[in-house]
Amino acid sequence: MSLLGPGTKLEISLTLSCPMDLKLYPLDRQTCQLRMASYGWTTDDLVFLWKDGDPVQIVKKLHLPRFTLEKFFTDYCNSKTNTGEYSCLRVDLRFKREFSYYLIQIYIPCCMLVIVSWVSFWLDQNAIPARVSLGVTTLLTMATQTSGINASLPPVSYTKAIDVWTGVCLTFVFGALLEFALVNYASRSDMHRENMKKQQRRQWELEQAALEAAAASQDHLEDGATFPMKPLMRHPSGHHHHHHHHPHNNDPLGLEKARQCEIHMTPQTAQATCKSWLSKFPTRSKRIDVVSRITFPLKPLMRHPSGHHHHHHHHPHNNDPLGLEKARQCEIHMTPQTAQATCKSWLSKFPTRSKRIDVVSRITFPLVFALFNLVYWSTYLFQEEEKD
Incomplete structure (x- = not known):
């Protein structure tokens, strides 16, 4: 066998494969190495040399479906063994993956x-079929999208960037479905609590009606039977002392009604309780005295630390429905206590726990997802540039 002469040209057509590191997929850059070496002749018989000036020629309009050739490097990779030294040429091709395809096909649909x-979160709590079907449909679609992405990739043992993205998106969709389960449970709990309050209110009204009926019956008996005995009951000073018997006067300050008002704390219940309590005093003068006994001792407590009275002006119209004024005050006096009080005041606008869960979810889910996007893109893009 004779060796090729220095002026001999040899054309070789090759189909090559390139092992890739997919940790940053699809935000990755891949480097493919091409080595040409002689395994039969040592450098004493055959030497490979790169041509001076433009050793690698690439078609100017080269277009790959998903990659862009950024640059290439040429070098020698001679190897030494026990049988001698063998000549080797190496060229490194640097490819950048086109991201627009994955942005349109994967990232935007997942978002x-x-x-x-x-x-x-914006549907009515009682729209159970709509919320369940929406949550299950999005969950199944996201699972199908994830499986389709992994089917087009070789199975690897490490986690890829696309796996983190699809996993977090699937977690958010699953969390939305769990949020509805929590809202449904809280709604049933609120309904049970409301039914218990209605039963207690109905029972209290029945008891009050029975007491009023008994009081009316007792007053009727006293007017007919004990009237002749009244002149015998004189006060030591000589004046008649009339004892008005109240059969249900075991609660002169209305503590029982105050307790019932605390259980059923609504404006209608408070107004009805106040009227029922004042009806125990038949004359207006008596009512003024009783109200003064409670009101005047409370006034010294409502004082400013400087000694002046601190008057609380009641604003019948809420000019700050979204709590912007409280948010401004919270920004000026930013303390944990102020923030907690502002949050409680804002949540108090939603009477039921299920409604509060929906409102908090409307704010929390988008904020957390936006934070995840910020961390995801900054982390993987930074790693990709650092690897470059």
């Missing part, structure tokens, strides 16, 4: 699915 799952 849309996550946002669609948040629509259930």
Whole structure:
């Protein structure tokens, strides 16, 4: 066998494969190495040399479906063994993956699915079929999207960037479905509590009606039977002392009614309780005295630390429905106590726990998802540039 002469040209057509590191997929850059070496002749017989000036020629309009050739490097990779030294040429091709395809096919659809799952937070709590179907549909669609992405990739033992993205999106969709389960449980709990309050209110009204009926019956008996005995009951000073018997006067300050008012704390209940309590005093003068006994001792407690009276002006119209004034005050006096008080005041606008869960979810889910996007893109883009 004779060796090729120095002026001999040899054309070789090769189909090569390139092992890739997919940890940053699809935000990655891949470096493919091409080595040409002689395994039959040592450097004493055959030497490979790169041509001076433009050793690698690439078609100017080269277009790959998902990659862009950024640059290439040429070098020598001679190897020494027990049988001698062998000549070797190496060229490194640097490819950048086109991200626009994955942005349109993967990232934007996943974002849309996550946002669609948040629509259930704005639906009525009693719209159970709509919220369940929306949550299950988005969950299944997201699972199908994830499986389709992994089917087009080789199975690897490490976690890829696309796995983190799809996993977090799937978690958000699943969390939206769990949020509805929590809202449904809280709604049933609120309904049970409301029914218990109605039963207690109905029982209290029945008891009050029975007491009033008994009081009316007792007053009728006293007017007919004990009237002749009244002149015998004189006060030591000589004046008649009339004892008005109240059969249900075991609660002169209305503590029982105050307790019932605390259980059923609504403006209608408070007004009805106040009227029922004042009806025990038949004359207006008596009512003024009783109210003064309670009101005047409370006034010294309502004083400013400087000694002046601190008058609380009641504003019948709420000019700050969204709590912007409290938010401004919280920004000026930013303390944990102020923040907690502002949060409680804002949540108090929603009477039921189920409504509060929905309102908090409307704010929490988008904020957490936006924070995840910020961390995700900054982390993987920074790693990709650092690797470069």
